[in-house]
Amino acid sequence: MQVKAKELALLLNGQVEGDPEVEVSNPSKIEEGRPGTITFLGNLKYESHLYSTNASIVLVNKDFVPKEAIQATLIRVEDVYSAIALLLEKFQPSNTAPPEIASNAFVDESAKVGEGVSVGSFAVVEAEAEIGNHSRIYPQVYIGKNVTIGSHVTLYPGVRIMDQCVIGDHCILHANVVIGSDGFGFAPQEDGRYKKIAQIGNVVLEDHVEVGANTCIDRATMGSTIIRSGVKLDNLIQIAHNAEVGANTVIAAQTGIAGSTKIGSSCMIGGQVGFVGHITIADGTRIQAQTGVASSIKEPGQAWFGTPAIKWKDYIKSYGVFKRLSQLDKELNQLTKKVSRLTKMDENQNNKE
Amino acid sequence: MQVKAKELALLLNGQVEGDPEVEVSNPSKIEEGRPGTITFLGNLKYESHLYSTNASIVLVNKDFVPKEAIQATLIRVEDVYSAIALLLEKFQPSNTAPPEIASNAFVDESAKVGEGVSVGSFAVVEAEAEIGNHSRIYPQVYIGKNVTIGSHVTLYPGVRIMDQCVIGDHCILHANVVIGSDGFGFAPQEDGRYKKIAQIGNVVLEDHVEVGANTCIDRATMGSTIIRSGVKLDNLIQIAHNAEVGANTVIAAQTGIAGSTKIGSSCMIGGQVGFVGHITIADGTRIQAQTGVASSIKEPGQAWFGTPAIKWKDYIKSYGVFKRLSQLDKELNQLTKKVSRLTKMDENQNNKE
């Protein structure tokens, strides 16, 4: 596909600065840009590459002011990241295979499969499961009994949806995701052993949820573990039984949410964060990577850091002192000595008087 | 299934307080309780819901003293969690499908499969593997060569048991668990490359072990990585080669145990904890979430926190000061100034005398 700068500007609602006729066929990274490709400058950390890139076109923000001469044609847009999203969609390889149920898949005869659905080789669709229209089930997926899958859903290879779970419309689940494994619930016995507590609830993913590879979401003990509309989960995340994640919250890789904790909407959670169970997190909360959240957060829109989590600013300040703590310790020791000398002098003084 | 309060009280060995004839057909969460459901009050954080719930029956502990009037019928039991475990089992959907070996599974002719075993679609059972009676192998499971699976075992979809590993009776392995992947062992070479060290040991799970979704347990270099009887592992846990986890220890999600470390019995390990290799942890140890354990713990039954781990109480105390460390730093600076002023005065004083 060859596209001209002026055509792209039209698509992206941007202004061309340079040659409107220059053609590109592929996107590229700014530091690897070759002639015939289009790239972008979003994060200003990469600005230096703008002046040396060989890419033919670079997308920049509307108000970007270059510090040096630029060889490439610029397209100025309202928001580079939104423009890039549109652009990559345009260059994405399209899937032209007609939808079909592979003859070597197993689909139970009581399952209901919508129109335009594809089911790949060695996938399993158990009894009474339902799959909405135009959903795409890759090979080797497992869909348990009474599972409901919405329309326009993509389940990549090795996804496991256990019995009774519900997946909304337009959800994307990456390879080897597990939805509806048993919650981690055991009753301690007098002899030190643990008795399993049956987990008879399910997991509900609302619409437009994306779940990263190898992420696990456990079924509720009773009721539902709920992932609200528009939530985006990265890879290797753990969400325990009866947890809830609010709408449009994004969570980075390897974060864990313990049982019955409720995360608000529009939160931004870093990677490797841990939440203890049975707490509530306010809307719009931002949590720094590796933070351990040990109690509820009531004030919305704040940033947190540390284990246990404190306000981000306070952690940064305290950590600044932590770095030179052994110096501070020495100073305190010297001061203690000085003061005891002074005290003695004063006592001498007083004795003299 | 409709059950009366008096029947449940009998089953759970409890006392009815209220209407013994009221009927329920389902369990529910206390904050979502509808008429015709039974719920419970375990964690007192949720006590306020007790006074407003619409559930017909609530399980409470024997000695619970309500602060307000309660609409629901109560059943008082010795231990709410044990009662709930029994109750949920009663309401659990039962699997009535007769066991069968799916025609589209692959079972090597040299494998030995016990009585009442089911093997799902696209599962693979390799040569010389053995599966005990009444075990349930879900679709898409892989059971390697010479693997031994006990009786009454459940392997959920996508579980991988690699060659030579041993799974005890009554074990439950959730979806996409990997047992017996190679340990992470390499010999550094002079040119900076690493040479793989063959991992020729195996993994042994004793009886009544439960392993959460996407958890990995590596095979030993030699001998066995051992998970003792009654251990419960949550999701996304990493257990390295030659590690050992003692009986009835429970470990929360995303914890990692490095090579050759031995965890005692009846320990409680939080989520996202890390253990370095080659250490030993005493029985009954409790480790707070996100802790990094860097050396052996010899005293049994203690609680630990922080990276590297120190006694839980000490960490909490130190962290209390950490939070206002920049304030403390300022105080020290002011004090230093004051003392140097005092010192000068004293010097002046002395000079005068």
Add this chain to the structure above:
Amino acid sequence: MQVKAKELALLLNGQVEGDPEVEVSNPSKIEEGRPGTITFLGNLKYESHLYSTNASIVLVNKDFVPKEAIQATLIRVEDVYSAIALLLEKFQPSNTAPPEIASNAFVDESAKVGEGVSVGSFAVVEAEAEIGNHSRIYPQVYIGKNVTIGSHVTLYPGVRIMDQCVIGDHCILHANVVIGSDGFGFAPQEDGRYKKIAQIGNVVLEDHVEVGANTCIDRATMGSTIIRSGVKLDNLIQIAHNAEVGANTVIAAQTGIAGSTKIGSSCMIGGQVGFVGHITIADGTRIQAQTGVASSIKEPGQAWFGTPAIKWKDYIKSYGVFKRLSQLDKELNQLTKKVSRLTKMDENQNNKE
């Protein structure tokens, strides 16, 4: 297989100390050594076992000086770990099954499969994929469209290689690894929702890369996420889009690398480490387990610890003081009181004069 001490010494280029005719048939751990087995002493923590082991032969380093009498025959070698690597290879059960494409696998007719390749049951090889000579594809593996797999590669059960990705020669990918899942990229919309940014790049693994069970490596937004030659990744690691890991770097379990971060070559990264996005890490860097690396590291060959990461030595020093921070806080309080007493006295003194 029975081997004599003198034969092993020849193989390992070592010297026998004891009975050159003693025979062994198996390796063992030093604390479990039985007659007829060979074991080794690498880590001196285990030295006490050397004097009590029943193993017939023990490998030790050339310059090892025993403190007590030893019953076993010793073989002294240049480097115990390299010798053990060789030895375990010798005792490893060999795979003698002739390579074959299982009749119950799905291999697209446009895929190119090399010589001596085995493809297991229920594996899927999609259109235009290529598999090099002597590679071994276990059951239930997924190989997407246009994927290129090198020669002598091993893909264990449940590995997923998504479209367009490239796996070099002699790579080993353990069970349930995911290569080429979508990067975590979304453009925030004005209404608070996130729009998916298409991820049209791929993942490239160079030669001799080993990837642990359930590890995920996301495809690049554009271009490639690159794992250089000889890299060894442990289990449950997350590598985000457009990241790069330098040659011969080893990374322990559950570490996460955020988008576009470049790790140098010959680094040693502990477990549960986190790297933020868009930073660069110098060659030979060592990172302690659970560290959070928040900015680029320019100086090569240094050790780091803490969140955010500081020099390892500094963290250890500061943490030493952190442990007794509440004590230090008390001392500061006492000192403050003493100084204010002194100040008052001085004021009195001055007033008197």
